[in-house]
Amino acid sequence: AQSVTQLDSQVPVFEEAPVELRCNYSSSVSVYLFWYVQYPNQGLQLLLKYLSGSTLVKGINGFEAEFNKSQTSFHLRKPSVHISDTAEYFCAVSEPGGSYIPTFGRGTSLIVHP
Amino acid sequence: DAGITQSPRYKITETGRQVTLMCHQTWSHSYMFWYRQDLGHGLRLIYYSAAADITDKGEVPDGYVVSRSKTENFPLTLESATRSQTSVYFCASGRDPPYNEQFFGPGTRLTVL
Numbered sequence: 001a002q003s004v005t006q007l008d009s010q011v012p013v014f015e016e017a018p019v020e021l022r023c024n025y026s027s028s029v030s031v032y033l034f035w036y037v038q039y040p041n042q043g044l045q046l047l048l049k050y051l052s053g054s055t056l057v058k059g060i061n062g063f064e065a066e067f068n069k070s071q072t073s074f075h076l077r078k079p080s081v082h083i084s085d086t087a088e089y090f091c092a093v094s095e096p097g098g099s100y101i102p103t104f105g106r107g108t109s110l111i112v113h114p
Numbered sequence: 115d116a117g118i119t120q121s122p123r124y125k126i127t128e129t130g131r132q133v134t135l136m137c138h139q140t141w142s143h144s145y146m147f148w149y150r151q152d153l154g155h156g157l158r159l160i161y162y163s164a165a166a167d168i169t170d171k172g173e174v175p176d177g178y179v180v181s182r183s184k185t186e187n188f189p190l191t192l193e194s195a196t197r198s199q200t201s202v203y204f205c206a207s208g209r210d211p212p213y214n215e216q217f218f219g220p221g222t223r224l225t226v227l
Contacts, residue, residue, distance in 0.1 A: 032214050043204055043218030044157075051214075090157065094214045100145065100164075101172075102214065106156035 002027040002093050006105035014113050015083055021076040021108045023091035033074040034092040034102065035065055044090060050074065061085070086112045117141075120205050120219040127195050128227050135190045135222050137205030145208035146188040147216065148172075148180065150201040157204070163188055195226045 007022040025031060032051050036044040048059025055067040065076045074091060088109050094102040118139040127133050139146065148160040159172030161180040169180050177199060179191045192199055202223050206216040 034215060036216075036218075041221075043220050044206075044216075045218065046215050049215055096211065096214075100208070100211060100214060101147075101159065101162060102216065104157045106154075 002031065002095055002103045004091050004093050004103050004105035006089075006091055006108045008108050009106070010109045010111065012111045012113060013081055016080050018079050019077065019081050019085075019110065021089050021091075021110065023074045023076065023105060025072050025074065025091075025093045027072075027093060027095060029095050032094045032096060032102075033065075033067060034094075035059065035063070035074070035076050036090045036092065036104075037061075038088040038090065038107075040087070047076070047089070081110070081112050083112050083114060085110060118205060118207055118217055118219040120203075120222050122222060123220065124223050126225045126227065129196060130194050133192045133195050133224065135192075135203055135205075135224070137188045137190070137219060139186055139188075139205075139207040139217070141207060141217070142185055143207035143217070144185070144210055145216075146182065147206040147208065148178070148188070148190045149204045149206065150174065150199075151204060151221075152201050160190065160203075192224075195224075197226050200224060200226045 003026045005024045013019045034049045035047040038044045048057045050057045050067045058064045088107045090107045091105040092102040121136045147162045149157045163169045163182045205219040208216045
């Protein structure tokens with residue numbers, strides 16, 4: 001069965017600093033990986049996804065993530081954050097050809113300070 | 115309007131009452147989902163549907179009922195609301211494999227007194 005661990009529940013950072021939000025997954029087969037963002041009082045929206053191909057995936061708002069199969073990780077990075085990046089970030093995994101139902105991590109709260 | 119909508123956005127009810135949360139999507143996605151979001155628990159799947167007239171339980175289905183007579187609608191009913199069902203409820207629709215990504219509604223904040 002697949003599972004997702006987001007190692008940090010909260011990440012505080014200053015504006016214009018780089019940030020990395022960590023995500024590790026557990027699965028016995030190949031996977032699809034996703035990062036979603038949830039701004040206050042809103043639903044989740046897709047930041048980026050990895051289905052196959054290049055392990056470096058670029059998403060919206062300057063975010064990128066790298067799929068590392070040997071370390072079963074899919075960490076999210078941004079070289080310079082803005083106040084507006086303050087939000088909850090969720091990593092999710094699903095299995096191609098499996099049940100389709102994605103498994104979500106518990107989320108990481110990114111707090112950007114001025 | 116295109117997209118996925120939920121109604122109502124806010125609801126206050128009393129213990130024991132029946133409540134129905136509505137979800138409507140305009141993309142004709144096959145899959146639809148209901149989640150609840152609670153502090154410390156992240157997102158938990160209540161029910162999902164792979165197509166009209168096909169539904170299945172998720173992680174926390176007890177106390178909830180769903181139906182899907184039309185592809186675009188996926189209502190969630192709390193038959194007899196309890197205080198533990200106070201939560202924010204999100205509906206989502208999903209693109210077919212291999213894309214698998216989900217599109218979320220804005221949420222319904224439900225308070226059970």
